Amino acid sequence: MQxxxxxxxxxxxxxxxxxxxxxxxxxxxxxxxGQVASADGLLDRLDEAIEVMRRW
Structure with a gap:
């Protein structure tokens, strides 16, 4: 059942x-x-994270 x-x-x-x-x-x-995300005090640039996910 896909x-x-x-x-x-x-x-x-x-x-x-x-x-x-x-x-x-x-x-x-x-x-x-919406260009920056923060979780547990760490900041990440979302545009860079999205690019990494696209390559994955």
């Missing part, structure tokens, strides 16, 4: 929907333009 498996295109589509919904929240625009 339709129940996690595939790259399924994850990408689901992530795109989450990002779109998140971007509609008013508070999100106060956090900046």
């Amino acid at each position: 339709h129940n498996c996690l595939r790259a295109n399924t994850i990408l589509n689901a992530n795109a929907k989450l990002v779109e919904a998140h971007s509609k929240l008013p508070i999100v625009h106060k956090w900046g333009g």
Whole structure:
């Protein structure tokens, strides 16, 4: 049953929907333009991370 498996295109589509919904929240625009992410005190440039993921 392939339709129940996690595939790259399924994850990408689901992530795109989450990002779109998140971007509609008013508070999100106060956090900046989305070019930098922070987790556990570490800052990462998202454009660089996305490029690495595309090569993977």
